[in-house]
Amino acid sequence: MALSGALLCAGPLAAEIVGDRDAGRKISGQCRTCHGADGYAAIPIAPHIGGEPESYLRDQLTAFRDGTREHEMMTIVAANLSDQQIADLAAWYGGHEARAELTADPAGAPELCVACHGADGMHLADDVPNLAGETNIYIDTQLKAFRSGKRTHEVMSGIAAELTDAEIRAYADWYAAVKLYIETVE
Ligand code: HEC
Ligand code: HEC
Numbered sequence: 001m002a003l004s005g006a007l008l009c010a011g012p013l014a015a016e017i018v019g020d021r022d023a024g025r026k027i028s029g030q031c032r033t034c035h036g037a038d039g040y041a042a043i044p045i046a047p048h049i050g051g052e053p054e055s056y057l058r059d060q061l062t063a064f065r066d067g068t069r070e071h072e073m074m075t076i077v078a079a080n081l082s083d084q085q086i087a088d089l090a091a092w093y094g095g096h097e098a099r100a101e102l103t104a105d106p107a108g109a110p111e112l113c114v115a116c117h118g119a120d121g122m123h124l125a126d127d128v129p130n131l132a133g134e135t136n137i138y139i140d141t142q143l144k145a146f147r148s149g150k151r152t153h154e155v156m157s158g159i160a161a162e163l164t165d166a167e168i169r170a171y172a173d174w175y176a177a178v179k180l181y182i183e184t185v186e
Pocket of ligand 1: 045
């Protein structure tokens with residue numbers, strides 16, 4: 001199992017790089033047309049990334065760069081980013097403040113999801129992304145990608161495998177209906 005040993009070693013080493021927010025802000029000029037300067041997405045197929053956990057942003061950018069997560073736009077964007085640039089971008093976008101406003105009755109929140117994503121779609125653990133205010137198209141696409149195996153994750157793949165199209169649509173609509181505000185932190 002030499003391979004898994006090598007992969008385990010790569011994690012902690014990469015995590016030691018400290019992100020520089022100022023440097024991240026400069027590189028974020030490449031991200032703005034789709035994700036906005038503060039991480040509030042400007043196109044419906046792109047997710048809001050402002051105020052997401054820094055470690056989650058880092059993991060996803062690394063996954064796009066290394067090919068373990070694929071997308072026609074992000075694969076190209078991430079292809080030439082160094083570990084340092086990824087850490088800088090994660091520090092910039094992750095450092096903004098995201099706030100959710102749930103107007104529906106929280107009792108109607110998807111029971112299967114609230115332990116990690118909250119009723120309002122704000123993450124309850126550091127490796128979990130916010131879902132609040134993401135478009136239903138984006139959430140739907142990701143759940144179907146986990147279900148089909150196009151995107152994989154030890155927890156989400158198992159959860160999505162059991163979901164019907166109707167459930168996916170209902171959960172996507174629930175979280176998409178939450179209002180998300182992102183406050184820029186310079
Ligand atoms: C041309 C549009 C475009 C540009 C430019 C772009 N992105 Fe993206 N980004 C997307 C789309 C679309 C997705 C959704 C991918 C998917 O469906 O898997 C995405 C997904 C992401 C994700 C995953 C978020 C999550 O919730 O899982 C991160 C992180 C991200 N982008 C960061 C960046 C950064 C940082 C830059 C600049 C270096 C950037 N993107 C530039 C369109 C773009
Ligand atoms: C035990 C914790 C847990 C539960 C329960 C859970 N999730 Fe997740 N979810 C995660 C984690 C961790 C990730 C990040 C996956 C990754 O790193 O690729 C995630 C990612 C996602 C994403 C991708 C978001 C993005 O920005 O790309 C969606 C959509 C999602 N979950 C929806 C759901 C829905 C809907 C439910 C309920 C049916 C649910 N999750 C239940 C932990 C959980």
